[in-house]
Amino acid sequence: MRTTVNRNPALCLTLALLVVIALISATSQPKGFAQDLAKNPNAISAVNPSLNLTLPLKEGSVRFAIIGDTGTGSSQQYQVGAMMEKYHAIFPFAFVVMLGDNMYGGEKPKDYEVKFERAYQKLIDNKVKFYASLGNHDQTTQVNYEPFNMNGKEFYRFTKGNAAFYALNSTYMDKRQIEWLETELAKDTSEWKICFFHHPPYSSGGKHGSEKQLREIVEPIFVKHGVNVVLTGHDHFYERIKPQKGIYYFVSGAGGKLRKGDVRANSPLTAKAFDTDLHFMIAEIVNDSLYFQAISRTGETIDSGVLARPRKN
Amino acid sequence: MKFKSNKRRNYPLPATCILSATLLILAPFSGSGAQKRTTATPTSATDRNTASTFVARAKTYIKLRNGVQSKLPTLSKDSTPEQITAHKKAFGDGVRAARVSAKPGDVFVPAAGEYLRRMIRTEFKGQDRGEVKEAILEAETAGVPLKVNYPYPETKEVSAIPPTLLLKLPELPKELNYRFVGRHMLLMDKENGLIIDYLRNALP
Numbered sequence: 001m002r003t004t005v006n007r008n009p010a011l012c013l014t015l016a017l018l019v020v021i022a023l024i025s026a027t028s029q030p031k032g033f034a035q036d037l038a039k040n041p042n043a044i045s046a047v048n049p050s051l052n053l054t055l056p057l058k059e060g061s062v063r064f065a066i067i068g069d070t071g072t073g074s075s076q077q078y079q080v081g082a083m084m085e086k087y088h089a090i091f092p093f094a095f096v097v098m099l100g101d102n103m104y105g106g107e108k109p110k111d112y113e114v115k116f117e118r119a120y121q122k123l124i125d126n127k128v129k130f131y132a133s134l135g136n137h138d139q140t141t142q143v144n145y146e147p148f149n150m151n152g153k154e155f156y157r158f159t160k161g162n163a164a165f166y167a168l169n170s171t172y173m174d175k176r177q178i179e180w181l182e183t184e185l186a187k188d189t190s191e192w193k194i195c196f197f198h199h200p201p202y203s204s205g206g207k208h209g210s211e212k213q214l215r216e217i218v219e220p221i222f223v224k225h226g227v228n229v230v231l232t233g234h235d236h237f238y239e240r241i242k243p244q245k246g247i248y249y250f251v252s253g254a255g256g257k258l259r260k261g262d263v264r265a266n267s268p269l270t271a272k273a274f275d276t277d278l279h280f281m282i283a284e285i286v287n288d289s290l291y292f293q294a295i296s297r298t299g300e301t302i303d304s305g306v307l308a309r310p311r312k313n
Numbered sequence: 314m315k316f317k318s319n320k321r322r323n324y325p326l327p328a329t330c331i332l333s334a335t336l337l338i339l340a341p342f343s344g345s346g347a348q349k350r351t352t353a354t355p356t357s358a359t360d361r362n363t364a365s366t367f368v369a370r371a372k373t374y375i376k377l378r379n380g381v382q383s384k385l386p387t388l389s390k391d392s393t394p395e396q397i398t399a400h401k402k403a404f405g406d407g408v409r410a411a412r413v414s415a416k417p418g419d420v421f422v423p424a425a426g427e428y429l430r431r432m433i434r435t436e437f438k439g440q441d442r443g444e445v446k447e448a449i450l451e452a453e454t455a456g457v458p459l460k461v462n463y464p465y466p467e468t469k470e471v472s473a474i475p476p477t478l479l480l481k482l483p484e485l486p487k488e489l490n491y492r493f494v495g496r497h498m499l500l501m502d503k504e505n506g507l508i509i510d511y512l513r514n515a516l517p
Contacts, residue, residue, distance in 0.1 A: 106468045112394035136452070136471050140490075140503040141401055144392045152390035173476035175484055199473060213445055213475035 053091055054304040055284040055291045062161040063091065065128075066196075066281035067255035068099030068233025069135065071115035077256035079297045080278050081119040087295065088123060091282055096120075096128060097165065099233035099252060100135025100198030102148070107139050115256075116147070131158065133167040135198035135233065157184055163285050164190035168197035170214055170232075178217060185225035192285055192309060195222065196231040202249045204267030205235035207259055222247055228309055229290060237263055237275035238294050240303055244269075248307050252294070254278045274302040360428055364483040367425035371500070374412075374420060374509055375486045378502060381407035404505040409462045417461055420500055420510040429482065429498065434517045436478045445475050446516060454494040459513070464506045465492070465499070 055063075065084060070077055084096075103115045117124065124130075124147065132148035134140065143150040150156060154169040155177050166184070169177060185193065200208075201215035211234075222230065223245050233253030241249035255278060263273040278297040283290060294303040355361045381404065388400040421429070437446050452472035457465060465471075472493045482491060485500075489509065492499040498515035499508050 107394075107398075108467075109394035109398055136473055138471075139467055139506065141397050141506070144388055144390050144397055145394065146391035150390075171471060171473045172479070172490055174479045176487060178476075178480075208448070211473075213442075213477040214473075217476040217480070 050299055051086060051090055052299075052301050053087070054293045054301060055091060055282060056286060057091065057284070058286045060161075062163050062285040063093040064160070064283055065093045065096040066099065066231055066250075066252050066283065067096060068198075068231075068251075069101040069236055069253040069257050070098065070119070070255035071101060071103035071111075071137070072256040073111070073114040073119070074256060076258070076278050076297060077115070078119050080255055080280055081121075081123070083295060083297060083299055084120070084280055085122045086299070087282055088126065088128065091284075093282055094128065095160065096123070096130045097167070097196045097231060098130055098132040098148070099196055099231060099255075100133050100170075101137045101233060101253075101257075102132050102135065102142060103139075104137045104257075107141070112145065119256075131165065131167060133197050134169045134171060136171050138171075155180060157188075159190060161285065162190060162287070163192035163194055164188050166193070166195040166227075168195060168218075170197040170199040170211070173214060173217060178221070181218075182221055182225070185221065185227070188225070191288070192229070192290065193225065193227045194229045194231065195227055198232060199234050200232035200249070200251045200253075201230065202241045202244055202269050203232070203235045203251045204239055204264045204269050204273065205237070205251070205259070206262045206264050208235050209264075210269075219245065219247075229307065235259065235262065238273060238279050238281075238302060239263060239270060240272040240294075240305075241269050242271045246310070248290075250281070250292075252279070252281050255280055272303045355428075363424045363428045366422065367420065367428070368483050368485070370420045370422065370425075371485055371489055371509075375488055377411055378404075378408050378488070378505070381411050382504075401505055405464055405507050408502070408505055408507055412462065415461050415509075417511060419461070421498075421512040426512050426515075429512060430515055430517075432481050433478065433498075433515055436475070436481060437517055442475075448472075449493045449516065450495060452493070457494045457499075458508070459494070459497060459511050461508060461510055463508050465501055465508055467506070 067080070067084075070080075103111050120130070129149055130147055132142065132150055134142060134154060140154060142148055143152050143154055150167070154172070155167060157164060157166050159165070166181065168181065199211040199214050201219060202210050227247055230247055230249045232249070232251055235251050236254045236257045236259035237251065238254060239251040241251070258278050259275065261275055263270065263275045274294065274296070279294055279302060281292060281294045283292045288309045290307040290309070292305060292307065293301060296302050355364050385400065385403055385407065388396065392400070418426070436442060449472045453470040454472060457469050474491055474493065479491070485491065488503060490501045490503055492501050493516065496514050496516040498512040500510045501507070502509055
């Protein structure tokens with residue numbers, strides 16, 4: 001059987017060119033790109049010089065992102081979402097914790113789409129899970145929304161690796177919730193205990209500031225049961241609080257709304273603050289260390305560091 | 314290496330008595346703040362009776378709304394926004410129809426109203442509490458209707474109730490919440506978003 005071979009030189013050249021392009025493309029971004037980066041973080045700057053990852057990308061670590069006060073549907077919220085996607089490509093976090101005010105100004109089906117789904121579409125498509133907590137602009141019915149992973153509950157717990165995460169409803173911290181929190185924390189043997197909710201027990205916000213009545217109730221419980229980190233929103237800026245009674249507190253409430261210049265100057269609480277643009281956070285837990293990085297809407301690293309978990313004797 | 318002696322020290326009797334008395338006095342103030350506050354129960358028999366009547370009336374509402382809910386398709390915990398919205402509307406409409414004759418004060422009966430106002434007044438004494446009151450009054454709740462059986466507008470903020478106050482108020486069935494709208498207190502159904510009752514000028 002004879003095979004007909006097309007000897008047209010122009011066609012041959014085109015085919016050869018296409019093969020070369022395909023080879024170059026495969027070499028520059030191989031399959032499993034993000035996974036490869038996890039093994040070689042130095043490759044990041046070569047690929048995208050504008051992104052600066054400070055987290056160690058250790059194998060087997062717990063990787064997550066943190067966003068608060070997101071649900072505006074504004075172009076700024078979408079820009080934060082786009083920046084999160086870029087960082088996800090170089091730091092493949094598995095889940096996102098949401099610090100409340102997930103939807104401002106209405107919760108019709110269209111609002112879920114505009115104020116959440118479309119803003120983080122690529123992350124959702126990449127199977128990144130979102131765990132929400134409720135803020136003062138959220139309806140309780142959000143607990144049944146599948147992508148928020150609340151399983152019908154206003155307050156709930158989940159674990160990832162050596163860390164336990166507690167989502168609380170700080171808008172309504174009643175006896176039922178406090179008793180649940182005490183009971184769950186008392187039996188929790190996780191190495192890291194991280195609570196996330198909307199209202200900040202400590203904050204240097206001019207508009208809201210520290211929620212002292214909430215602090216009066218929850219802080220003794222956190223201290224008693226060895227909570228390590230508390231993530232909150234409500235104030236529309238970023239603030240890392242100086243450790244309080246051995247606990248690290250963060251305010252990360254500018255994922256979709258900004259209150260420019262709202263951090264009180266010279267606040268004795270502030271370790272680091274940023275109130276001139278929107279932001280999100282990424283974090284990585286490696287054994288006894290929690291690495292964090294706060295990133296602005298435009299990709300600037302506004303804060304980073306590592307928190308140490310005190311070892312139990 | 315030297316060890317300290319384990320021998321017990323003998324304290325003189327008066328000193329022991331003073332120490333014991335001090336410990337007894339301080340005992341109620343020890344432990345966590347939460348432990349102190351979770352035991353807030355009305356002190357007088359009248360207050361206990363008022364609080365239990367109020368809670369019983371709230372439970373009567375729960376029985377009615379549960380009856381309505383049982384006739385609706387169950388809302389799954391992994392619902393779509395369309396399902397959530399449709400369920401909330403059907404639930405709200407059903408409850409409104411079932412308690413069409415409901416009026417203000419059905420749950421917040423006058424005695425309960427006075428009791429709650431007194432609890433709130435006590436809680437909001439002092440400078441810190443003044444700040445909380447200010448925060449409640451600043452919440453974007455203007456336009457929320459003070460009307461029984463009306464839905465709380467989704468576009469409006471929900472003011473946080475200070476947990477220190479919540480722990481002093483009668484504990485509601487889990488389906489209900491206390492809410493503030495300006496100086497007024499609402500009783501809200503969390504799942505259908507309806508205003509079940511309201512108490513005027515609850516805040517001092």
